[in-house]
Amino acid sequence: MEDIKNTVPEMTETDNEVLSIYLREINRIPLISHEEEYELALKAKNGDKAAREKLLNANLRFVVSVAKKFRGQGLPLSDLINEGNIGLITALDKFEPEKGYHFISYAVWWIRQSIMKALSEKGRAVRLPLNRTNELMQIQKAQKTIMHERETSDPSVDDIAEMTGLDKTLVSDLLTISSEMVSFDSPVRKGEESDSTFGDFIEDEADGPEMVFMDSSLKKDVRSLLSVLSDKEKDIITRRFGLDGEKPMSLKEIGDVYGLTKERIRQIEKRALERLRVVSEEKDISAYNIA
Structure with missing residues:
Protein backbone atom coordinates (compact mmCIF):
# COMPACT_ATOMS: atom_id res chain seq x y z
CA MET A 1 0.00 0.00 0.00
CA GLY A 123 -11.19 -10.99 13.23
CA ARG A 124 -11.98 -14.08 15.25
CA ALA A 125 -10.34 -16.26 17.89
CA VAL A 126 -11.44 -19.27 15.81
CA ARG A 127 -10.42 -19.06 12.16
CA LEU A 128 -13.37 -19.52 9.82
CA PRO A 129 -13.30 -20.55 6.16
CA LEU A 130 -14.47 -17.73 3.89
CA ASN A 131 -17.81 -19.41 3.18
CA ARG A 132 -18.47 -19.71 6.92
CA THR A 133 -17.68 -16.03 7.38
CA ASN A 134 -20.32 -15.24 4.76
CA GLU A 135 -22.84 -17.45 6.55
CA LEU A 136 -22.11 -15.81 9.90
CA MET A 137 -22.75 -12.42 8.30
CA GLN A 138 -26.11 -13.71 7.01
CA ILE A 139 -26.96 -14.90 10.51
CA GLN A 140 -26.06 -11.59 12.12
CA LYS A 141 -28.07 -9.71 9.51
CA ALA A 142 -31.07 -11.97 10.20
CA GLN A 143 -30.66 -11.38 13.95
CA LYS A 144 -30.92 -7.63 13.47
CA THR A 145 -33.95 -7.98 11.18
CA ILE A 146 -35.81 -10.26 13.59
CA MET A 147 -34.98 -8.05 16.58
CA HIS A 148 -36.34 -5.01 14.74
CA GLU A 149 -39.45 -6.61 13.22
CA ARG A 150 -40.52 -8.68 16.25
CA GLU A 151 -39.24 -6.37 18.98
CA THR A 152 -37.25 -9.11 20.67
CA SER A 153 -33.70 -9.02 22.01
CA ASP A 154 -33.10 -12.76 21.67
CA PRO A 155 -34.02 -14.24 18.25
CA SER A 156 -34.28 -18.03 18.33
CA VAL A 157 -32.07 -20.38 16.34
CA ASP A 158 -35.19 -21.68 14.58
CA ASP A 159 -36.23 -18.20 13.45
CA ILE A 160 -32.73 -17.37 12.21
CA ALA A 161 -32.42 -20.70 10.38
CA GLU A 162 -35.80 -20.15 8.72
CA MET A 163 -34.88 -16.64 7.57
CA THR A 164 -31.42 -17.57 6.26
CA GLY A 165 -32.21 -21.03 4.91
CA LEU A 166 -29.22 -22.40 6.86
CA ASP A 167 -29.12 -25.62 8.90
CA LYS A 168 -30.12 -25.14 12.55
CA THR A 169 -26.98 -26.86 13.86
CA LEU A 170 -24.79 -24.62 11.71
CA VAL A 171 -26.63 -21.52 12.94
CA SER A 172 -26.17 -22.61 16.56
CA ASP A 173 -22.44 -23.32 16.07
CA LEU A 174 -21.77 -20.00 14.33
CA LEU A 175 -23.72 -18.10 16.99
CA THR A 176 -21.45 -19.67 19.61
CA ILE A 177 -18.40 -18.41 17.72
CA SER A 178 -20.01 -15.01 17.27
CA SER A 179 -20.62 -14.70 21.02
CA GLU A 180 -16.85 -14.55 21.56
CA MET A 181 -16.77 -11.15 19.89
CA VAL A 182 -17.04 -7.89 21.86
CA SER A 183 -20.58 -6.60 22.20
CA PHE A 184 -21.36 -3.02 21.15
CA ASP A 185 -23.03 -2.70 24.56
CA SER A 186 -19.89 -3.67 26.47
CA PRO A 187 -18.37 -0.85 28.57
CA VAL A 188 -15.18 0.65 27.19
CA ARG A 189 -13.50 0.72 30.63
CA LYS A 190 -14.68 -1.90 33.06
CA GLY A 191 -14.84 -0.87 36.69
CA GLU A 192 -14.82 2.85 35.93
CA GLU A 193 -17.69 5.28 36.28
CA SER A 194 -18.49 5.73 32.62
CA ASP A 195 -21.57 5.23 30.50
CA SER A 196 -19.52 4.85 27.32
CA THR A 197 -19.84 1.62 25.35
CA PHE A 198 -17.98 0.40 22.29
CA GLY A 199 -21.05 1.18 20.22
CA ASP A 200 -20.75 4.87 21.13
CA PHE A 201 -17.58 5.10 19.07
CA ILE A 202 -19.04 3.63 15.89
CA GLU A 203 -19.76 6.22 13.22
CA ASP A 204 -23.10 6.65 11.52
CA GLU A 205 -23.37 3.76 9.07
CA ALA A 206 -25.33 5.70 6.47
CA ASP A 207 -23.37 6.37 3.30
CA GLY A 208 -22.87 9.93 2.17
CA PRO A 209 -24.79 11.19 -0.90
CA GLU A 210 -21.83 10.64 -3.22
CA MET A 211 -21.45 7.01 -2.12
CA VAL A 212 -25.16 6.38 -2.64
CA PHE A 213 -24.84 7.90 -6.10
CA MET A 214 -21.81 5.76 -6.88
CA ASP A 215 -23.51 2.57 -5.70
CA SER A 216 -26.62 3.30 -7.75
CA SER A 217 -24.53 4.10 -10.83
CA LEU A 218 -22.68 0.82 -10.46
CA LYS A 219 -25.96 -1.13 -10.24
CA LYS A 220 -27.36 0.76 -13.22
CA ASP A 221 -24.32 -0.15 -15.32
CA VAL A 222 -24.56 -3.80 -14.34
CA ARG A 223 -28.30 -3.98 -15.07
CA SER A 224 -27.74 -2.29 -18.43
CA LEU A 225 -25.13 -4.85 -19.43
CA LEU A 226 -26.99 -7.91 -18.13
CA SER A 227 -30.07 -7.05 -20.17
CA VAL A 228 -28.37 -8.47 -23.29
CA LEU A 229 -28.05 -11.95 -21.76
CA SER A 230 -30.52 -14.82 -21.73
CA ASP A 231 -32.36 -15.44 -18.47
CA LYS A 232 -30.10 -18.40 -17.65
CA GLU A 233 -26.90 -16.48 -18.46
CA LYS A 234 -28.08 -13.50 -16.43
CA ASP A 235 -28.90 -15.69 -13.43
CA ILE A 236 -25.57 -17.53 -13.59
CA ILE A 237 -23.54 -14.31 -13.77
CA THR A 238 -25.62 -12.81 -10.95
CA ARG A 239 -25.05 -15.83 -8.73
CA ARG A 240 -21.38 -16.18 -9.69
CA PHE A 241 -20.45 -12.60 -8.74
CA GLY A 242 -23.04 -11.97 -6.00
CA LEU A 243 -24.66 -9.12 -7.94
CA ASP A 244 -27.93 -9.53 -6.03
CA GLY A 245 -26.24 -8.70 -2.75
CA GLU A 246 -25.82 -12.34 -1.74
CA LYS A 247 -22.49 -14.15 -1.45
CA PRO A 248 -20.83 -15.22 -4.76
CA MET A 249 -21.43 -18.89 -5.60
CA SER A 250 -18.93 -21.42 -6.91
CA LEU A 251 -19.29 -23.10 -10.30
CA LYS A 252 -20.23 -26.33 -8.51
CA GLU A 253 -22.90 -24.64 -6.38
CA ILE A 254 -24.50 -23.09 -9.47
CA GLY A 255 -24.22 -26.42 -11.28
CA ASP A 256 -26.16 -28.07 -8.46
CA VAL A 257 -28.93 -25.48 -8.86
CA TYR A 258 -29.28 -26.19 -12.59
CA GLY A 259 -28.42 -29.89 -12.53
CA LEU A 260 -25.39 -29.24 -14.76
CA THR A 261 -21.70 -30.03 -14.43
CA LYS A 262 -19.21 -27.48 -13.16
CA GLU A 263 -17.55 -27.42 -16.58
CA ARG A 264 -20.86 -26.69 -18.34
CA ILE A 265 -21.51 -23.74 -16.02
CA ARG A 266 -17.98 -22.51 -16.74
CA GLN A 267 -18.72 -22.60 -20.48
CA ILE A 268 -21.95 -20.63 -20.05
CA GLU A 269 -20.17 -18.11 -17.83
CA LYS A 270 -17.36 -17.67 -20.36
CA ARG A 271 -19.85 -17.13 -23.20
CA ALA A 272 -21.84 -14.61 -21.16
CA LEU A 273 -18.74 -12.67 -20.10
CA GLU A 274 -17.56 -12.48 -23.68
CA ARG A 275 -20.94 -11.09 -24.74
CA LEU A 276 -20.79 -8.54 -21.93
CA ARG A 277 -17.28 -7.53 -23.01
CA VAL A 278 -18.45 -6.87 -26.56
CA VAL A 279 -21.48 -4.88 -25.41
CA SER A 280 -19.42 -2.82 -22.97
CA GLU A 281 -17.10 -1.80 -25.81
CA GLU A 282 -20.06 -0.67 -27.90
CA LYS A 283 -21.80 1.31 -25.14
CA ASP A 284 -20.70 4.66 -23.77
CA ILE A 285 -21.46 3.97 -20.12
CA SER A 286 -21.57 7.10 -17.94
CA ALA A 287 -18.66 7.51 -15.53
CA TYR A 288 -18.94 7.56 -11.75
CA ASN A 289 -18.38 11.30 -11.73
CA ILE A 290 -19.95 13.29 -8.94
CA ALA A 291 -20.45 17.00 -9.32
Whole structure:
Protein backbone atom coordinates (compact mmCIF):
# COMPACT_ATOMS: atom_id res chain seq x y z
CA MET A 1 0.00 0.00 0.00
CA GLU A 2 2.97 2.30 -0.48
CA ASP A 3 1.25 4.49 -3.05
CA ILE A 4 -1.76 5.12 -0.82
CA LYS A 5 0.33 5.63 2.32
CA ASN A 6 2.26 8.39 0.60
CA THR A 7 -0.95 10.39 0.31
CA VAL A 8 -2.90 9.72 3.50
CA PRO A 9 -2.03 8.97 7.15
CA GLU A 10 -1.45 5.34 8.12
CA MET A 11 -4.43 3.68 9.77
CA THR A 12 -2.70 1.04 11.86
CA GLU A 13 -3.53 2.96 15.06
CA THR A 14 -6.92 2.59 16.68
CA ASP A 15 -7.10 6.27 17.47
CA ASN A 16 -10.40 7.64 16.19
CA GLU A 17 -8.70 10.94 15.43
CA VAL A 18 -6.31 9.29 12.97
CA LEU A 19 -9.25 7.70 11.16
CA SER A 20 -11.10 11.02 11.05
CA ILE A 21 -8.05 12.71 9.51
CA TYR A 22 -7.83 9.97 6.88
CA LEU A 23 -11.50 10.31 5.95
CA ARG A 24 -11.18 14.09 5.64
CA GLU A 25 -8.10 13.72 3.46
CA ILE A 26 -9.65 11.30 0.98
CA ASN A 27 -12.76 13.46 0.70
CA ARG A 28 -10.51 16.18 -0.73
CA ILE A 29 -9.22 13.92 -3.51
CA PRO A 30 -11.00 14.80 -6.78
CA LEU A 31 -12.94 12.10 -8.59
CA ILE A 32 -12.14 11.30 -12.21
CA SER A 33 -14.13 10.80 -15.40
CA HIS A 34 -14.39 7.47 -17.22
CA GLU A 35 -12.10 8.79 -19.95
CA GLU A 36 -9.44 9.86 -17.46
CA GLU A 37 -9.81 6.57 -15.61
CA TYR A 38 -9.13 4.68 -18.85
CA GLU A 39 -6.04 6.75 -19.63
CA LEU A 40 -4.68 6.37 -16.09
CA ALA A 41 -5.31 2.62 -16.11
CA LEU A 42 -3.40 2.21 -19.37
CA LYS A 43 -0.48 4.23 -18.04
CA ALA A 44 -0.51 2.33 -14.75
CA LYS A 45 -0.46 -0.96 -16.63
CA ASN A 46 2.65 0.26 -18.44
CA GLY A 47 4.42 1.07 -15.18
CA ASP A 48 3.51 4.75 -14.63
CA LYS A 49 3.58 5.06 -10.82
CA ALA A 50 2.02 8.53 -10.75
CA ALA A 51 -0.96 7.34 -12.82
CA ARG A 52 -1.32 4.28 -10.61
CA GLU A 53 -1.36 6.38 -7.45
CA LYS A 54 -3.88 8.84 -8.86
CA LEU A 55 -6.26 6.08 -9.94
CA LEU A 56 -6.04 4.33 -6.58
CA ASN A 57 -6.55 7.53 -4.61
CA ALA A 58 -9.58 8.52 -6.70
CA ASN A 59 -11.33 5.34 -5.54
CA LEU A 60 -10.49 5.37 -1.82
CA ARG A 61 -13.92 6.78 -0.91
CA PHE A 62 -15.61 3.81 -2.52
CA VAL A 63 -13.47 1.45 -0.43
CA VAL A 64 -14.70 3.20 2.72
CA SER A 65 -18.28 2.77 1.53
CA VAL A 66 -17.77 -0.98 1.11
CA ALA A 67 -15.81 -1.34 4.37
CA LYS A 68 -18.64 0.26 6.40
CA LYS A 69 -20.94 -2.59 5.43
CA PHE A 70 -18.72 -5.05 7.31
CA ARG A 71 -18.55 -3.24 10.65
CA GLY A 72 -19.37 -5.15 13.79
CA GLN A 73 -17.92 -8.39 12.41
CA GLY A 74 -14.74 -8.49 14.51
CA LEU A 75 -12.38 -5.88 13.02
CA PRO A 76 -12.31 -2.10 13.55
CA LEU A 77 -13.29 0.13 10.65
CA SER A 78 -9.70 1.27 10.13
CA ASP A 79 -8.59 -2.35 9.59
CA LEU A 80 -11.51 -2.99 7.25
CA ILE A 81 -10.52 0.04 5.18
CA ASN A 82 -6.90 -1.10 5.06
CA GLU A 83 -7.95 -4.54 3.86
CA GLY A 84 -10.28 -2.98 1.31
CA ASN A 85 -7.42 -0.84 0.03
CA ILE A 86 -5.35 -3.99 -0.42
CA GLY A 87 -8.20 -5.41 -2.50
CA LEU A 88 -8.28 -2.19 -4.53
CA ILE A 89 -4.55 -2.54 -5.27
CA THR A 90 -4.99 -6.21 -6.21
CA ALA A 91 -7.79 -5.24 -8.59
CA LEU A 92 -5.63 -2.64 -10.32
CA ASP A 93 -2.84 -5.19 -10.72
CA LYS A 94 -5.27 -7.49 -12.54
CA PHE A 95 -7.35 -4.85 -14.35
CA GLU A 96 -7.42 -4.86 -18.16
CA PRO A 97 -8.67 -1.39 -19.21
CA GLU A 98 -8.90 -2.33 -22.88
CA LYS A 99 -11.94 -4.49 -22.07
CA GLY A 100 -13.95 -1.34 -21.44
CA TYR A 101 -15.27 -1.95 -17.93
CA HIS A 102 -15.35 0.71 -15.23
CA PHE A 103 -12.45 0.06 -12.89
CA ILE A 104 -14.63 0.23 -9.78
CA SER A 105 -17.15 -2.21 -11.30
CA TYR A 106 -14.26 -4.66 -11.58
CA ALA A 107 -12.61 -3.73 -8.27
CA VAL A 108 -15.63 -4.06 -5.98
CA TRP A 109 -15.39 -7.86 -5.94
CA TRP A 110 -11.70 -7.76 -4.99
CA ILE A 111 -12.37 -5.18 -2.27
CA ARG A 112 -15.10 -7.32 -0.72
CA GLN A 113 -13.04 -10.51 -0.97
CA SER A 114 -10.03 -8.90 0.70
CA ILE A 115 -12.18 -7.67 3.59
CA MET A 116 -13.98 -10.99 4.04
CA LYS A 117 -10.70 -12.91 3.95
CA ALA A 118 -9.31 -10.66 6.69
CA LEU A 119 -12.44 -11.18 8.78
CA SER A 120 -12.13 -14.96 8.48
CA GLU A 121 -8.43 -14.95 9.38
CA LYS A 122 -7.87 -12.03 11.77
CA GLY A 123 -11.19 -10.99 13.23
CA ARG A 124 -11.98 -14.08 15.25
CA ALA A 125 -10.34 -16.26 17.89
CA VAL A 126 -11.44 -19.27 15.81
CA ARG A 127 -10.42 -19.06 12.16
CA LEU A 128 -13.37 -19.52 9.82
CA PRO A 129 -13.30 -20.55 6.16
CA LEU A 130 -14.47 -17.73 3.89
CA ASN A 131 -17.81 -19.41 3.18
CA ARG A 132 -18.47 -19.71 6.92
CA THR A 133 -17.68 -16.03 7.38
CA ASN A 134 -20.32 -15.24 4.76
CA GLU A 135 -22.84 -17.45 6.55
CA LEU A 136 -22.11 -15.81 9.90
CA MET A 137 -22.75 -12.42 8.30
CA GLN A 138 -26.11 -13.71 7.01
CA ILE A 139 -26.96 -14.90 10.51
CA GLN A 140 -26.06 -11.59 12.12
CA LYS A 141 -28.07 -9.71 9.51
CA ALA A 142 -31.07 -11.97 10.20
CA GLN A 143 -30.66 -11.38 13.95
CA LYS A 144 -30.92 -7.63 13.47
CA THR A 145 -33.95 -7.98 11.18
CA ILE A 146 -35.81 -10.26 13.59
CA MET A 147 -34.98 -8.05 16.58
CA HIS A 148 -36.34 -5.01 14.74
CA GLU A 149 -39.45 -6.61 13.22
CA ARG A 150 -40.52 -8.68 16.25
CA GLU A 151 -39.24 -6.37 18.98
CA THR A 152 -37.25 -9.11 20.67
CA SER A 153 -33.70 -9.02 22.01
CA ASP A 154 -33.10 -12.76 21.67
CA PRO A 155 -34.02 -14.24 18.25
CA SER A 156 -34.28 -18.03 18.33
CA VAL A 157 -32.07 -20.38 16.34
CA ASP A 158 -35.19 -21.68 14.58
CA ASP A 159 -36.23 -18.20 13.45
CA ILE A 160 -32.73 -17.37 12.21
CA ALA A 161 -32.42 -20.70 10.38
CA GLU A 162 -35.80 -20.15 8.72
CA MET A 163 -34.88 -16.64 7.57
CA THR A 164 -31.42 -17.57 6.26
CA GLY A 165 -32.21 -21.03 4.91
CA LEU A 166 -29.22 -22.40 6.86
CA ASP A 167 -29.12 -25.62 8.90
CA LYS A 168 -30.12 -25.14 12.55
CA THR A 169 -26.98 -26.86 13.86
CA LEU A 170 -24.79 -24.62 11.71
CA VAL A 171 -26.63 -21.52 12.94
CA SER A 172 -26.17 -22.61 16.56
CA ASP A 173 -22.44 -23.32 16.07
CA LEU A 174 -21.77 -20.00 14.33
CA LEU A 175 -23.72 -18.10 16.99
CA THR A 176 -21.45 -19.67 19.61
CA ILE A 177 -18.40 -18.41 17.72
CA SER A 178 -20.01 -15.01 17.27
CA SER A 179 -20.62 -14.70 21.02
CA GLU A 180 -16.85 -14.55 21.56
CA MET A 181 -16.77 -11.15 19.89
CA VAL A 182 -17.04 -7.89 21.86
CA SER A 183 -20.58 -6.60 22.20
CA PHE A 184 -21.36 -3.02 21.15
CA ASP A 185 -23.03 -2.70 24.56
CA SER A 186 -19.89 -3.67 26.47
CA PRO A 187 -18.37 -0.85 28.57
CA VAL A 188 -15.18 0.65 27.19
CA ARG A 189 -13.50 0.72 30.63
CA LYS A 190 -14.68 -1.90 33.06
CA GLY A 191 -14.84 -0.87 36.69
CA GLU A 192 -14.82 2.85 35.93
CA GLU A 193 -17.69 5.28 36.28
CA SER A 194 -18.49 5.73 32.62
CA ASP A 195 -21.57 5.23 30.50
CA SER A 196 -19.52 4.85 27.32
CA THR A 197 -19.84 1.62 25.35
CA PHE A 198 -17.98 0.40 22.29
CA GLY A 199 -21.05 1.18 20.22
CA ASP A 200 -20.75 4.87 21.13
CA PHE A 201 -17.58 5.10 19.07
CA ILE A 202 -19.04 3.63 15.89
CA GLU A 203 -19.76 6.22 13.22
CA ASP A 204 -23.10 6.65 11.52
CA GLU A 205 -23.37 3.76 9.07
CA ALA A 206 -25.33 5.70 6.47
CA ASP A 207 -23.37 6.37 3.30
CA GLY A 208 -22.87 9.93 2.17
CA PRO A 209 -24.79 11.19 -0.90
CA GLU A 210 -21.83 10.64 -3.22
CA MET A 211 -21.45 7.01 -2.12
CA VAL A 212 -25.16 6.38 -2.64
CA PHE A 213 -24.84 7.90 -6.10
CA MET A 214 -21.81 5.76 -6.88
CA ASP A 215 -23.51 2.57 -5.70
CA SER A 216 -26.62 3.30 -7.75
CA SER A 217 -24.53 4.10 -10.83
CA LEU A 218 -22.68 0.82 -10.46
CA LYS A 219 -25.96 -1.13 -10.24
CA LYS A 220 -27.36 0.76 -13.22
CA ASP A 221 -24.32 -0.15 -15.32
CA VAL A 222 -24.56 -3.80 -14.34
CA ARG A 223 -28.30 -3.98 -15.07
CA SER A 224 -27.74 -2.29 -18.43
CA LEU A 225 -25.13 -4.85 -19.43
CA LEU A 226 -26.99 -7.91 -18.13
CA SER A 227 -30.07 -7.05 -20.17
CA VAL A 228 -28.37 -8.47 -23.29
CA LEU A 229 -28.05 -11.95 -21.76
CA SER A 230 -30.52 -14.82 -21.73
CA ASP A 231 -32.36 -15.44 -18.47
CA LYS A 232 -30.10 -18.40 -17.65
CA GLU A 233 -26.90 -16.48 -18.46
CA LYS A 234 -28.08 -13.50 -16.43
CA ASP A 235 -28.90 -15.69 -13.43
CA ILE A 236 -25.57 -17.53 -13.59
CA ILE A 237 -23.54 -14.31 -13.77
CA THR A 238 -25.62 -12.81 -10.95
CA ARG A 239 -25.05 -15.83 -8.73
CA ARG A 240 -21.38 -16.18 -9.69
CA PHE A 241 -20.45 -12.60 -8.74
CA GLY A 242 -23.04 -11.97 -6.00
CA LEU A 243 -24.66 -9.12 -7.94
CA ASP A 244 -27.93 -9.53 -6.03
CA GLY A 245 -26.24 -8.70 -2.75
CA GLU A 246 -25.82 -12.34 -1.74
CA LYS A 247 -22.49 -14.15 -1.45
CA PRO A 248 -20.83 -15.22 -4.76
CA MET A 249 -21.43 -18.89 -5.60
CA SER A 250 -18.93 -21.42 -6.91
CA LEU A 251 -19.29 -23.10 -10.30
CA LYS A 252 -20.23 -26.33 -8.51
CA GLU A 253 -22.90 -24.64 -6.38
CA ILE A 254 -24.50 -23.09 -9.47
CA GLY A 255 -24.22 -26.42 -11.28
CA ASP A 256 -26.16 -28.07 -8.46
CA VAL A 257 -28.93 -25.48 -8.86
CA TYR A 258 -29.28 -26.19 -12.59
CA GLY A 259 -28.42 -29.89 -12.53
CA LEU A 260 -25.39 -29.24 -14.76
CA THR A 261 -21.70 -30.03 -14.43
CA LYS A 262 -19.21 -27.48 -13.16
CA GLU A 263 -17.55 -27.42 -16.58
CA ARG A 264 -20.86 -26.69 -18.34
CA ILE A 265 -21.51 -23.74 -16.02
CA ARG A 266 -17.98 -22.51 -16.74
CA GLN A 267 -18.72 -22.60 -20.48
CA ILE A 268 -21.95 -20.63 -20.05
CA GLU A 269 -20.17 -18.11 -17.83
CA LYS A 270 -17.36 -17.67 -20.36
CA ARG A 271 -19.85 -17.13 -23.20
CA ALA A 272 -21.84 -14.61 -21.16
CA LEU A 273 -18.74 -12.67 -20.10
CA GLU A 274 -17.56 -12.48 -23.68
CA ARG A 275 -20.94 -11.09 -24.74
CA LEU A 276 -20.79 -8.54 -21.93
CA ARG A 277 -17.28 -7.53 -23.01
CA VAL A 278 -18.45 -6.87 -26.56
CA VAL A 279 -21.48 -4.88 -25.41
CA SER A 280 -19.42 -2.82 -22.97
CA GLU A 281 -17.10 -1.80 -25.81
CA GLU A 282 -20.06 -0.67 -27.90
CA LYS A 283 -21.80 1.31 -25.14
CA ASP A 284 -20.70 4.66 -23.77
CA ILE A 285 -21.46 3.97 -20.12
CA SER A 286 -21.57 7.10 -17.94
CA ALA A 287 -18.66 7.51 -15.53
CA TYR A 288 -18.94 7.56 -11.75
CA ASN A 289 -18.38 11.30 -11.73
CA ILE A 290 -19.95 13.29 -8.94
CA ALA A 291 -20.45 17.00 -9.32
